[in-house]
Amino acid sequence: MPAIEIEGVTTIFGPRPRRALAAWRAGAGKAELLAGGHVLALADVSLSVGAGEFFAVMGLSGSGKSTLIRHVNRLVEPTEGRIRVDGVDVAGLDRRGLEAFRRGRVAMVFQHFGLLPHRTVLENAAYGLEIRGEARAAREAVTRDWLGRVGLSGYEDRLPRALSGGMRQRVGLARALAVGTPVLLMDEPFSALDPLTRVELQDELAALARAHSRTILFVTHDLDEAARLADRIAILRDGAVVQVGTPADILERPADDHVRAFVGAVSRARGQPPSRPFASPSAG
Ligand SMILES: Nc1ncnc2c1ncn2[C@@H]1O[C@H](COP(=O)(O)OP(=O)(O)O)[C@@H](O)[C@H]1O
Numbered sequence: 001m002p003a004i005e006i007e008g009v010t011t012i013f014g015p016r017p018r019r020a021l022a023a024w025r026a027g028a029g030k031a032e033l034l035a036g037g038h039v040l041a042l043a044d045v046s047l048s049v050g051a052g053e054f055f056a057v058m059g060l061s062g063s064g065k066s067t068l069i070r071h072v073n074r075l076v077e078p079t080e081g082r083i084r085v086d087g088v089d090v091a092g093l094d095r096r097g098l099e100a101f102r103r104g105r106v107a108m109v110f111q112h113f114g115l116l117p118h119r120t121v122l123e124n125a126a127y128g129l130e131i132r133g134e135a136r137a138a139r140e141a142v143t144r145d146w147l148g149r150v151g152l153s154g155y156e157d158r159l160p161r162a163l164s165g166g167m168r169q170r171v172g173l174a175r176a177l178a179v180g181t182p183v184l185l186m187d188e189p190f191s192a193l194d195p196l197t198r199v200e201l202q203d204e205l206a207a208l209a210r211a212h213s214r215t216i217l218f219v220t221h222d223l224d225e226a227a228r229l230a231d232r233i234a235i236l237r238d239g240a241v242v243q244v245g246t247p248a249d250i251l252e253r254p255a256d257d258h259v260r261a262f263v264g265a266v267s268r269a270r271g272q273p274p275s276r277p278f279a280s281p282s283a284g
């Protein structure tokens, strides 16, 4: 059973989403929807993420990445379609079921860290366990352990403002990992960091994800980051999935000009010529 299944999801923001959906099905374009105050954020998206898979969603700003990931813990509800996590239809959860689901099944890491400014590193990292009702001693023991694994031993009593961006996001990571949910949602967690810190945290996340077999849905606008981390990548354009594949599939066999443009930009940034689909290693 896949860990996350997204099936035929179309999401429209605005005053009358269902009516706008009917108009879109009947052929109205994005501009027409917009004239009525509606934004087509996701268009017929279907994706399946396996248990333990590191799955990246990428696309330009406004392509629907955040909207998509927020469906998984039901911060956003689709206008049409279905989202299942470990077989559970998230739309079918009642209020208490949803609370339990958010505490026990999925954790989220945010781009701007989402730390509470007046709480120490330890208190911030223990927050998920605290709202789940874990006793102080137990949650602090687990949290200290995770802070150690993300390189923050010795910083437990600091406040977030005394930390660099990279260290703040280590706290965000520890907080998400400490609750022990099988699914982690990460929305551009490293975008606000400088390039060296970003690569360092990417490597650590990759190692932690492997060691603790979490299912990770990771949003980025950076194909280089997606290619370093992900087992598979989905590319969104204007709310629609244009390609799903392994990093090698995407880099070597881009589905269209839009994907090819991304790939070309990454290759140039790495100082390499764009990869040629039919190039083979020279015979020994
Ligand atoms: N709550 C909202 N109300 C109206 N429009 C929204 C809302 N959230 C997102 N959008 C619009 O949906 C589209 C996709 O946004 P988003 O998912 O944030 O893209 P990304 O994360 O890829 O930058 C954008 O056009 C954005 O302006």
Ligand SMILES: [Mg+2]
Residues within 6 Å of the ligand: 065, 066, 067
């Ligand atoms: Mg976003």
